[in-house]
Amino acid sequence: MPKEAMISGCAASAQAAKLAKVEVICSYPIRPYTAVMMELSKMVANGELDAEFIHGEGEQAQLSVMYGASAAGARTFTGSSGVGVTYAYEVYSPIAGARLPVQMMIADRTLDPPGDFGSEHTDAFCARDMGWIMGWAEDPQEAFDNHLINYRVGEDPRIYLPQFVCQDGYFVSHIPGKVVLPDQKQVDEFLPPLKMDHRLDPKKPISHGPQIRPDQGDALELARAMAMSEVPKVVMEAIDDFGRIFGRKYSPFVEEYMLDDADMAIFIMGAHAGTARTAIQKMRKQGVKIGMAKLRFVRPWPTEAVAAALSKVKAVGVVETQTSYGGATQGGGLMFEVCTSLYDLPKRPLVTSFMAGLGGEVVKIEEFEYIAKHLAKAIKDGKVCKRVHWLGFEPE
Amino acid sequence: MYLIPEHKRVPFAGCTPAPVKEQRMMITGNWRTYRPVIDREECNLCMNCVAYCPDACWQLSQDEQEVVWNSEYCKGCLICVNECTHGALTKAHELDFEDGVVRLEKPF
Amino acid sequence: MATAVQTQELSPIRRIRDIPKEEYYVPGHRTCAGCGPALQYKLVAKAAGPNTIFIGPTGCMYVANSSYLCTPYAVPWIHAQITNGGAVASGIEAAYQVLIRKGKWEGKLPNVICMAGDGGSIDIGLQAMSAMMYRGHDALFICYDNEAYANTGIQTSPTTPYGGNTTFTPPGEMIPEGKKTFPKDPPQLVIGGHPAVKYVATASIAYPVDLMNKVRKGLNYKAPSFLHIHAPCPKGWKFPEDKTVEIAKLAVQTGMFVIYEWENGEYKYQHKPKEYKPVAEYMKLMGRFAHLKPEHIQKMQAFIDARLKAPGMPVEIPIPPPRAEA
Numbered sequence: 001m002p003k004e005a006m007i008s009g010c011a012a013s014a015q016a017a018k019l020a021k022v023e024v025i026c027s028y029p030i031r032p033y034t035a036v037m038m039e040l041s042k043m044v045a046n047g048e049l050d051a052e053f054i055h056g057e058g059e060q061a062q063l064s065v066m067y068g069a070s071a072a073g074a075r076t077f078t079g080s081s082g083v084g085v086t087y088a089y090e091v092y093s094p095i096a097g098a099r100l101p102v103q104m105m106i107a108d109r110t111l112d113p114p115g116d117f118g119s120e121h122t123d124a125f126c127a128r129d130m131g132w133i134m135g136w137a138e139d140p141q142e143a144f145d146n147h148l149i150n151y152r153v154g155e156d157p158r159i160y161l162p163q164f165v166c167q168d169g170y171f172v173s174h175i176p177g178k179v180v181l182p183d184q185k186q187v188d189e190f191l192p193p194l195k196m197d198h199r200l201d202p203k204k205p206i207s208h209g210p211q212i213r214p215d216q217g218d219a220l221e222l223a224r225a226m227a228m229s230e231v232p233k234v235v236m237e238a239i240d241d242f243g244r245i246f247g248r249k250y251s252p253f254v255e256e257y258m259l260d261d262a263d264m265a266i267f268i269m270g271a272h273a274g275t276a277r278t279a280i281q282k283m284r285k286q287g288v289k290i291g292m293a294k295l296r297f298v299r300p301w302p303t304e305a306v307a308a309a310l311s312k313v314k315a316v317g318v319v320e321t322q323t324s325y326g327g328a329t330q331g332g333g334l335m336f337e338v339c340t341s342l343y344d345l346p347k348r349p350l351v352t353s354f355m356a357g358l359g360g361e362v363v364k365i366e367e368f369e370y371i372a373k374h375l376a377k378a379i380k381d382g383k384v385c386k387r388v389h390w391l392g393f394e395p396e
Numbered sequence: 397m398y399l400i401p402e403h404k405r406v407p408f409a410g411c412t413p414a415p416v417k418e419q420r421m422m423i424t425g426n427w428r429t430y431r432p433v434i435d436r437e438e439c440n441l442c443m444n445c446v447a448y449c450p451d452a453c454w455q456l457s458q459d460e461q462e463v464v465w466n467s468e469y470c471k472g473c474l475i476c477v478n479e480c481t482h483g484a485l486t487k488a489h490e491l492d493f494e495d496g497v498v499r500l501e502k503p504f
Numbered sequence: 505m506a507t508a509v510q511t512q513e514l515s516p517i518r519r520i521r522d523i524p525k526e527e528y529y530v531p532g533h534r535t536c537a538g539c540g541p542a543l544q545y546k547l548v549a550k551a552a553g554p555n556t557i558f559i560g561p562t563g564c565m566y567v568a569n570s571s572y573l574c575t576p577y578a579v580p581w582i583h584a585q586i587t588n589g590g591a592v593a594s595g596i597e598a599a600y601q602v603l604i605r606k607g608k609w610e611g612k613l614p615n616v617i618c619m620a621g622d623g624g625s626i627d628i629g630l631q632a633m634s635a636m637m638y639r640g641h642d643a644l645f646i647c648y649d650n651e652a653y654a655n656t657g658i659q660t661s662p663t664t665p666y667g668g669n670t671t672f673t674p675p676g677e678m679i680p681e682g683k684k685t686f687p688k689d690p691p692q693l694v695i696g697g698h699p700a701v702k703y704v705a706t707a708s709i710a711y712p713v714d715l716m717n718k719v720r721k722g723l724n725y726k727a728p729s730f731l732h733i734h735a736p737c738p739k740g741w742k743f744p745e746d747k748t749v750e751i752a753k754l755a756v757q758t759g760m761f762v763i764y765e766w767e768n769g770e771y772k773y774q775h776k777p778k779e780y781k782p783v784a785e786y787m788k789l790m791g792r793f794a795h796l797k798p799e800h801i802q803k804m805q806a807f808i809d810a811r812l813k814a815p816g817m818p819v820e821i822p823i824p825p826p827r828a829e830a
Contacts, residue, residue: 406573412573416578419575419576420532422574428537448709450535450538450546451533452527452529471537471538473537473748475538475543475745475748475749478746
């Protein structure tokens with residue numbers, strides 16, 4: 001019987017890993033994701049979960065252990081935050097290129113310098129070019145669900161790609177929310193055991209990853225790109241099945257909230273979408289025709305779904321909780337992909353970026369009202385006043 | 397959506413089948429300028445050549461009566477000649493032999 | 505009901521004639537003619553047998569062996585980063601423990617062998633190697649030591665000897681000896697500091713039966729084991745390619761490389777010379793030492809003499825005093 005619990009994102013992730021019957025886990029402590037590993041170690045110690053719990057010597061080691069264990073054919077789980085995510089960077093491409101469906105939970109955290117435990121998407125975002133599936137959760141329930149969906153998609157024989165399952169540090173990882181925990185039978189129905197032909201097995205020897213010539217490199221990389229392009233189809237199948245088995249129906253890629261009759265939209269991902277939701281409800285009562293497009297997958301980027309959602313409005317405020325210093329917008333990196341998604345539309349909305357929540361700063365309802373005001377002005381003027389705003393630092 | 401030409405076909409995830417007895421895609425016999433030559437009268441089957449060849453090019457025969465040389469892969473390093481305990485192995489110019497120098501159809 | 509994990513028990517080889525015939529490191533690899541590391545790989549693979557998985561951190565034994573898209577490994581093998589051989593091996597071992605336990609794979613626990621160069625073992629790979637030793641994985645870590653980062657064109661590594669000419673330690677007016685630092689001692693880094701480790705040994709391609717038996721012994725222990733294998737490199741050390749085994753023997757005869765086992769806290773020596781030859785005899789055969797002056801050779805001799813007398817390594821036979829000239 002499914003049961004309801006009031007648990008944090010970290011605890012929800014641990015529950016998901018347990019129900020997914022992960023086989024090799026590698027830990028290393030760093031705030032704020034550490035609690036996942038603390039939960040899992042308890043489950044292993046008391047026999048609730050039969051897995052190898054390896055104490056990695058660092059984050060790069062965690063991912064390296066995952067690489068080996070996944071290559072041997074085990075279902076793997078690891079995680080990190082902040083500079084831990086960037087320390088492990090060396091191994092991201094090797095894992096993805098070796099087509100190993102490793103899963104990494106990221107409770108994101110602002111990058112040093114200096115130490116800052118607050119949430120920011122930059123850590124995981126840095127790795128978006130490495131060929132992993134990547135997406136964010138808004139709350140502990142979505143975090144839990146995303147873990148199962150990502151295993152299902154990543155381990156699909158048409159895909160075999162690793163996944164970053166991300167959630168905002170503290171806002172999701174630590175604040176409890178309602179999570180419906182399914183029973184094992186439901187999870188077993190949704191998630192079949194991992195099967196890999198390209199695993200290391202003395203009964204069927206292979207050489208995994210020999211040196212190649214430069215003229216062999218492009219073919220391998222095209223294969224990786226093609227695998228990624230197969231992901232959306234598999235995601236949609238998984239989401240359908242998920243809804244059928246667990247009763248929760250997600251939009252696979254972009255959740256459209258009050259967008260159909262909206263003039264303007266907030267484009268956002270992660271925890272602050274929850275605040276945006278409340279702000280939009282409030283503004284709607286005041287007659288402001290605003291909606292939200294909430295992004296669930298950063299990779300593969302759902303170009304069509306983003307274009308479809310945002311073409312409904314006249315102005316878009318992209319809320320960015322990550323940085324891309326010196327980038328085209330002098331703000332974050334989400335903006336680049338939104339603009340690219342809209343580029344081919346016969347009629348493009350106005351787009352402007354709002355840097356919010358950086359360093360882990362809270363994003364208040366008033367900030368969304370500020371955004372709405374600027375979008376309304378942009379619609380009236382027929383142009384945006386500037387490309388990027390840093391909320392809390394604006395002159396007016 | 398894309399056309400992958402024949403010569404650009406690469407195995408899935410860069411995983412190749414393991415070789416069984418030898419790796420046909422890396423034939424190294426054409427590297428050598430000298431080859432070891434065995435005097436079977438002198439050979440006492442000390443097994444040094446078999447043990448010390450980095451390329452496993454000396455093997456004890458099936459009937460264990462002699463050591464057999466692999467001309468397709470021998471790089472001509474001559475460690476075997478240097479380590480032979482009974483002077484049964486000497487070196488000779490590769491080009492002195494009719495079958496001298498394994499020729500590949502094309503470079504690697 | 506969990507399935508008990510069973511391990512293999514490999515029997516010792518009595519003499520060179522008994523060396524198993526089957527090759528698991530087969531002909532057809534792009535290593536240099538006379539390559540010491542290739543020779544040790546062949547011997548290790550033979551000793552380990554078919555129920556084996558090799559991990560190959562980047563280095564000569566990765567790049568040279570697998571160029572291009574083909575390898576000489578008849579058993580499963582996977583590439584690892586030069587940084588993480590120990591970690592990847594740990595992951596593979598752990599995976600097999602749980603897969604066997606859960607009945608998802610049938611058979612005895614495969615030999616898990618990380619084949620790392622000196623850099624991948626005790627320089628950039630040190631952290632991962634040490635952690636594997638610490639965590640107690642049932643796997644073997646081999647440091648094949650060609651005393652340089654050879655694959656990238658011969659650069660100094662922490663096992664390059666004092667005075668070794670490499671492309672990062674060229675001799676010059678300011679630094680006449682080229683390399684000023686003395687090398688790390690790989691087995692000593694492992695011994696004593698890792699409680700889970702029961703067996704550490706050194707071996708040389710010069711003594712193949714000893715080498716293979718140590719591989720088997722290390723694999724038989726249900727614990728992490730560490731092997732330091734001396735594997736001379738004709739290209740890097742600058743000597744003719746037919747002299748690889750000869751150089752390896754001379755290294756042992758001069759005390760430049762000591763063959764021993766450390767097993768459950770006790771040292772045992774093998775192939776110990778009755779009398780040590782002066783290091784100059786070894787050094788003069790290699791171009792990498794050609795630039796050294798007598799005072800440098802003396803320094804090397806003094807270092808070797810002191811190392812042979814180090815605690816835990818009692819030397820019974822008197823060592824020749826440092827000579828005045830090479």
